[in-house]
Amino acid sequence: MNKKAIFFLSTILGATFAQNGNAAYELNLRAPHSEIAHQIYDLHMLIVYVCLAIMVVVFGVMFYSIYKHRKSVGHEASQFHEHHLLEVVWTIIPAVILIAMAVPATKTILAMKDTSAADMTVKVTGLQWKWEYDYIGKDVKFISNLATTQDQIHGKSEKGENYLLEVDNPMVVPVGKKVRVLLTANDVIHSWSMPSFGVKQDAIPGFIKETWFRADAPGTYRGQCSELCGQAHGFMPIVVEAVSEEKYAAWIETKKAEAAAGAAGSDKEWTKEDLIANGKTVYEKNCAVCHQANGAGLPPAFPAMTGSKVALGAMWGADGKYLKDSHVDRLLNGKGVMPAWKAQLNDVEIASVITYERQALGNAATVDPIVQPSQIKAAR
Amino acid sequence: MSQSTKSYFLPGPSFWPLIASISLFLLAGGFSMSLNKIAMGTPLMVAGGIALAYLLFGWFKEVIEESVSKHYNKQVDKSFRWGMGFFIFSEVMFFFGFFGALFYARNVSLPWLADAHGLTGAHAVWQNFSAAWPTAGPSLKLEGAMKPWGLPAINTLLLLTSGVTLTWAHWGLMKNKRNQIIIGLALTIALGAAFMYLQYTEYAEAAFTIKSGIYGATFYMLTGFHGLHVTMGTIMLAIILFRVLKGHFDSHDHFGFEAVAWYWHFVDVVWLFLFIFVYWL
Amino acid sequence: MSSTTTTHDAHGHDDHGHPTGLMRWVKSTNHKDIGTMYLWFSFTMFLFAGALAMGIRAELFQPGLQFIKPEVFNQLTTLHGLIMIFGAIMPAFVGFANWQVPLMIGAPDMAFPRLNNMSFWLLIPAAILLLASFFVPGGAAAGGWTMYPPLSVQGGMSVDMSIFALHILGVSSIVGSINIITTIFNMRAPGMTLMKMPMFVWTWLITAYLLIAAMPVLAGALTMLITDRHFGTHFFNAAGGGDPVLFQHVFWFFGHPEVYIMILPAFGILSTIIPTFARKPLFGYASMVYATAAIAVLSFVVWAHHMFTTGMPVAGQLFFMYSTMLISVPTGVKVFNWLATMWKGSMTFETPMLFSVAVVFLFTIGGFSGLVCAILPVDIQLQDTYYVVAHFHYVLFSGAAMSIMGGVYYWIPKWTGHMYDETLGKWHFWLTTIAFNVTFFPMHFTGLAGMPRRIPDYSQQFAEFNMISSLGAFALGLSQLLFLYVVIKCIRGGAKATNQVWDGAQGLEWTVASPAPFHTFETPPQVK
Ligand code: HEM
Numbered sequence A: 001m002n003k004k005a006i007f008f009l010s011t012i013l014g015a016t017f018a019q020n021g022n023a024a025y026e027l028n029l030r031a032p033h034s035e036i037a038h039q040i041y042d043l044h045m046l047i048v049y050v051c052l053a054i055m056v057v058v059f060g061v062m063f064y065s066i067y068k069h070r071k072s073v074g075h076e077a078s079q080f081h082e083h084h085l086l087e088v089v090w091t092i093i094p095a096v097i098l099i100a101m102a103v104p105a106t107k108t109i110l111a112m113k114d115t116s117a118a119d120m121t122v123k124v125t126g127l128q129w130k131w132e133y134d135y136i137g138k139d140v141k142f143i144s145n146l147a148t149t150q151d152q153i154h155g156k157s158e159k160g161e162n163y164l165l166e167v168d169n170p171m172v173v174p175v176g177k178k179v180r181v182l183l184t185a186n187d188v189i190h191s192w193s194m195p196s197f198g199v200k201q202d203a204i205p206g207f208i209k210e211t212w213f214r215a216d217a218p219g220t221y222r223g224q225c226s227e228l229c230g231q232a233h234g235f236m237p238i239v240v241e242a243v244s245e246e247k248y249a250a251w252i253e254t255k256k257a258e259a260a261a262g263a264a265g266s267d268k269e270w271t272k273e274d275l276i277a278n279g280k281t282v283y284e285k286n287c288a289v290c291h292q293a294n295g296a297g298l299p300p301a302f303p304a305m306t307g308s309k310v311a312l313g314a315m316w317g318a319d320g321k322y323l324k325d326s327h328v329d330r331l332l333n334g335k336g337v338m339p340a341w342k343a344q345l346n347d348v349e350i351a352s353v354i355t356y357e358r359q360a361l362g363n364a365a366t367v368d369p370i371v372q373p374s375q376i377k378a379a380r
Numbered sequence B: 001m002s003q004s005t006k007s008y009f010l011p012g013p014s015f016w017p018l019i020a021s022i023s024l025f026l027l028a029g030g031f032s033m034s035l036n037k038i039a040m041g042t043p044l045m046v047a048g049g050i051a052l053a054y055l056l057f058g059w060f061k062e063v064i065e066e067s068v069s070k071h072y073n074k075q076v077d078k079s080f081r082w083g084m085g086f087f088i089f090s091e092v093m094f095f096f097g098f099f100g101a102l103f104y105a106r107n108v109s110l111p112w113l114a115d116a117h118g119l120t121g122a123h124a125v126w127q128n129f130s131a132a133w134p135t136a137g138p139s140l141k142l143e144g145a146m147k148p149w150g151l152p153a154i155n156t157l158l159l160l161t162s163g164v165t166l167t168w169a170h171w172g173l174m175k176n177k178r179n180q181i182i183i184g185l186a187l188t189i190a191l192g193a194a195f196m197y198l199q200y201t202e203y204a205e206a207a208f209t210i211k212s213g214i215y216g217a218t219f220y221m222l223t224g225f226h227g228l229h230v231t232m233g234t235i236m237l238a239i240i241l242f243r244v245l246k247g248h249f250d251s252h253d254h255f256g257f258e259a260v261a262w263y264w265h266f267v268d269v270v271w272l273f274l275f276i277f278v279y280w281l
Numbered sequence C: 001m002s003s004t005t006t007t008h009d010a011h012g013h014d015d016h017g018h019p020t021g022l023m024r025w026v027k028s029t030n031h032k033d034i035g036t037m038y039l040w041f042s043f044t045m046f047l048f049a050g051a052l053a054m055g056i057r058a059e060l061f062q063p064g065l066q067f068i069k070p071e072v073f074n075q076l077t078t079l080h081g082l083i084m085i086f087g088a089i090m091p092a093f094v095g096f097a098n099w100q101v102p103l104m105i106g107a108p109d110m111a112f113p114r115l116n117n118m119s120f121w122l123l124i125p126a127a128i129l130l131l132a133s134f135f136v137p138g139g140a141a142a143g144g145w146t147m148y149p150p151l152s153v154q155g156g157m158s159v160d161m162s163i164f165a166l167h168i169l170g171v172s173s174i175v176g177s178i179n180i181i182t183t184i185f186n187m188r189a190p191g192m193t194l195m196k197m198p199m200f201v202w203t204w205l206i207t208a209y210l211l212i213a214a215m216p217v218l219a220g221a222l223t224m225l226i227t228d229r230h231f232g233t234h235f236f237n238a239a240g241g242g243d244p245v246l247f248q249h250v251f252w253f254f255g256h257p258e259v260y261i262m263i264l265p266a267f268g269i270l271s272t273i274i275p276t277f278a279r280k281p282l283f284g285y286a287s288m289v290y291a292t293a294a295i296a297v298l299s300f301v302v303w304a305h306h307m308f309t310t311g312m313p314v315a316g317q318l319f320f321m322y323s324t325m326l327i328s329v330p331t332g333v334k335v336f337n338w339l340a341t342m343w344k345g346s347m348t349f350e351t352p353m354l355f356s357v358a359v360v361f362l363f364t365i366g367g368f369s370g371l372v373c374a375i376l377p378v379d380i381q382l383q384d385t386y387y388v389v390a391h392f393h394y395v396l397f398s399g400a401a402m403s404i405m406g407g408v409y410y411w412i413p414k415w416t417g418h419m420y421d422e423t424l425g426k427w428h429f430w431l432t433t434i435a436f437n438v439t440f441f442p443m444h445f446t447g448l449a450g451m452p453r454r455i456p457d458y459s460q461q462f463a464e465f466n467m468i469s470s471l472g473a474f475a476l477g478l479s480q481l482l483f484l485y486v487v488i489k490c491i492r493g494g495a496k497a498t499n500q501v502w503d504g505a506q507g508l509e510w511t512v513a514s515p516a517p518f519h520t521f522e523t524p525p526q527v528k
């Protein structure tokens, strides 16, 4: 029996490891790319080796005993059942080993907690189910969404190399600079995790928690939300791009220009078709997780868009202000689980997605059929 | 008969456990429904409540009958003592959880929300929030927190006195002084009722509700559960008084009385903590 | 000996005057019948929660979404956890306590037989609430077994049902524990001093303490959750001055003792089985008792090691790291004691012993991964990844569940009067052990590499290990049907068991007939 089991196990393990053609999987912590991550890596190796050594000694004894002290080999049981010295020794030795491990661990903890003297600060907000990055003092603020397509997820097209680990708007930071990250959340708890930097910090609604990292090499680093936050918890990755300082400066400028272009769109008159086309993108990125790409929703938690009273009803009152509980109100201010979008989407995006919801997804609203970005701008 | 007290009393088959199970099922199922606006919920809860009342009366009646007909020996008596002691310990832990929440809120989360360590400064989620207790938190307003030295102080006195009168009644029981027992118990019940009345007045006059942020939540949760326990305790005392009148106890054999007395003292002690940490500090 | 309810004692018959059929069980006041009901309940829940796990592993067999929608996936993981912990493992241990504690200490029954039956019958409404919650609008609770707000505040009616189910289970556990403690303190046979009690009784005594101290705190946390959900309180909502993390503190103040509640009785079972098959007394009985007590005390001051990533102040982080590291010392002492018990014994390896040896080995792996998680900086990388899933399945499946299986094989001859089928038992053991490791060992690797837990879909680099895990899981699930078969076969027949059953077994339970008669130790035995 025993031999068979070992054989079976080793075949399975052997088969796994022999399969080196696909080198994607890993057996250990990800390659560290910050000082803290390095320390963690070393700490982990230290503990693993200590544990392995103890295992070998202790279970060496056990298997020796199992082999030698069997009735079937005629071993007689001796009847000892106490040995005070031994008992003291095997209490003290582990305690000493533990103290030895606690010392370097304590040092790393103190370093991890030291957020002082940061070169820059980014406020990161977790939302169901995406991340918002706000570069403090730089006027750069954007949302980062999963970029993997639904088709890939549902097996309708080939999965890419970074399946589920890619976003439309990565966080970009300069290499070698101490980045202080302030974390909070809008709705439920999320957790911002970046294994290569040795960072994982829960984002707690209503509270600000902080952490920091310093990327030691340029590259693209990937992590995932690490606290259950609802149905799309598995679909809100984190991507950090560490680049040279010049590239970083250039990137900041591009982001600013993008934001300006977005704001400019608010004052322009849009056609229905443009609004719908633009709205489709916005909808699929932000709304489809809950209300579904076809607008069917997931009642009762997430209402259907198709045929929705809100999406077909009037939006503006006689005074020119939006009505309470109207489509505009719901988008700007949210309700219950439905988030408030006014801080996350710009005027064009909100106007487009409202128009899309009213004119597509099986809807054709006749009252207030479309809405212009300028109206949203005024309504804020 | 006398022999039966030698061996440990083992009750015969009983329906009560099943009724307990059914009543809690109705209560829990009904409550889940009514919380979620399903009309069936309330009738189910009422049915569960009736079943629970029936259970408590029926089961305790059976136990009292067994006790009165001397089925219980010293060892059974001791079991009851252990049982009651650990039951009260579990109650202590229940309150411990809520007190823990209060301490945590006051000493950890509120300072954090107010950015007391200057961690986030201008980026704090809540600007201009100070953690001074009492508070309803950064986005709610608290009206009229409780003052300790009015009703609450009187209530403290009432409960402390009730502990004394109950002990006095117990002395009466030990010395078989019937009048002392009855007067002592009746006084204790009266003091308990007075406490509840004052507590009710306090609630009725309070300007804040359970929705008033963390202060309202901890205040009503702690005092509410305590009030519930006082109510239970008073009812239990009344039953004990009734049993005294029926002559169920003698100076050796009165664990029912003692169990309720333990419970009452426990409720007393919880109040002291409430007075200090909820009303005063 | 002649009151209404003790008449049958005088006759010395087993089931004279007792209802038969369904009423025997419904109205039972017999610790053995109640123990049997507990064990069957637990087994049923084990299979059900196992079936949920099969659903989880089917979805995770390969990347992409295949069978199960993400929100349903979360319901599966949530209910798998809740039902395994509160429906399978805890009731199984209470079942053992019911059967064995009175037999081991020479008591005629539990101290409060009617309350004992109530503790069992309360499990049924709780189970119905949990199972029915799949069918209410919005489906079952999906916020994880830990039910962290605000996510659990978002959930629908099923969250309320789960909360009330846990309240009821809490009542059941508290009443059951009071019963067990009272039985142990007050019903021991003359001469059975505390330090002569079998180790299993000791571990249950301490477990019962933990339960009475921890369950009410869970009740408090759940009550605050209910009022936050429906009555406008702000315990866990910053807008009103509350804090979502407060829930985690209260929950884990219950939760960490809870994990020891699930392992201490298992330690007791091991400490019973290993001496029997080593034919040698338990090594270091006294230090075993002290180690168990130390674990119980320490288990109340380590809770925030589940919250290392919440961003506690550094003093808190250090304190909880040190205390957690400390708790592995008494845990180690236990393992050493078992090895010393085996050392120079005269061992045989029947199924119970196979399970016990495997548990010692595999539980220690779980203990080591626990230690790795205790090192805070390392845990930052591991928190909420599959590494934690590997850790707690090594301690809970190969620690608790496999001890339960070993215990069933060990005592089932006493319960049924028949020997189980040794060949099939060994098959069950090997299949379980191998499949278990195939399922859970790879999770250490996926966890280290950063695969988050509680996700229905994962990136490509995790594909191989997940496929292996899923294959192992299916085998593990199927193997338990073999267990069911072995148990049923043993109940229905098999070689007649002697009273002693195992030649090395010590203790009062082996002095009574097999199967143990309906009433035992009506006249207390004298213990020397
Ligand atoms: C040497 C002893 C142990 C140590 C040092 C230890 C340490 C830890 C730590 C630090 C965590 C948190 C990991 C994380 O979430 O990042 C954890 C999780 C856990 N441990 Fe242990 N542990 C030990 C033994 C046990 C035992 C005996 C059990 C149960 C029988 C257990 C059950 C669990 C469970 C269920 C979780 C995960 C809970 C969850 O997040 O769902 N552990 N352990």
Ligand SMILES: [Cu+2]
Binding pocket: A189, A190, A191, A225, A226, A227, A228, A229, A230, A232, A233, A234, A236
């Ligand atoms: Cu998440």
Ligand SMILES: [Cu+2]
Binding pocket: C255, C256, C259, C302, C303, C305, C306
């Ligand atoms: Cu723990």
